Amino acid sequence: VFQKLCSLVLCIESVGKLLVLFGQDFLREQLFSASSEKTRLDGNAPRARCGPGDCGDHVVIINTRHIAFSGNKWEQKVYSSHTGYPGGFKQVTATQLHLKDPTAIVKLAVYRMLPKNLQRRTMMQRLHLFPEDVIPEDIEKNLLQEIPQPRAVPRRLDEYTPEEIAAFPRVWTPPKDFRRK
Template sequence: MHVYLQQWATFARQWHIYDCTWQNPFESARLVKTHLMGLHKPIYHPMNDCGDHVVLINTKEIALPGDEWVKRVYFHHTGYPGGASWTLAWQLHDKDPTMVMKKAVYNSMTGNLQRRHTMQRLHLFADDNVPEEILANVTNQIRTPRVVPQRLDHIDKETLENFPTIMDYPKDYVLR
């Protein structure tokens, strides 16, 4: 009986959740691709559709490296004459906060003949408001490659006051 349960768990589609807060979308896309395509499973084969569902939350909080927000351009064509357009990353992110992450995951699956079908198992949310029927399915959390630093305005005042200082500035010191 135990062997059958292991086999069932291998073939079953699992649900993973990934928090995109302060994460590079291109590094994250490689991690997400592994679970979407089923590359982490021992039964993986390029023609076998054994991938899992992945829920991405907080996609509006992604962090592009360097000046990618103003230099990265996304191409779109409507299919009609004169329908080509190029959109900067920050403009695309303002229109739809999930689109940069979606395009990063889609582009990371080059060579996958089933990537349009595979992308149907990707669930994107701009914040952490995920419907209960989706959260009820989640069984695993994908670890983020980058640790999210704590913001200064979220640290309590007592911790800030007791934090060790390197230099003691005089009371009349003025910063320029």
């Protein structure tokens, strides 16, 4: 998906760690992953800060096919581009872009958060996106750490068992003579 992955093995030892993040555990518009990925890609993570040198970590994001938008944003969010030629303005919704390339939304979220300078391309080469949890063996053997999610994804009501629902503490119990209007 990104550049040539065969060159990744050569630069892992000299550049930094190879970290993994699970894409199904976050909402895209929260961008908590994009901002944490940004600090790791540009080498400004507290562990990796090394001055003016180029020392960012490689970040592997898997399951990008399973990201989520809140509300009606799959139809409302529009991604635009222009070819530079007359009539070259293109717009696609998030749904159309996600069906065409399941990694594109996460890629654009991280790309837009990176600094607008010459190092942006180098930082983006350290980002490796995969739509499912299948990743190449040379990348998998070099994974060192899983980036923890900032908060747990809440369960839906249908995922709770009846015993858990019954054991949940009641905030208010209506009186016997209570009538709903």
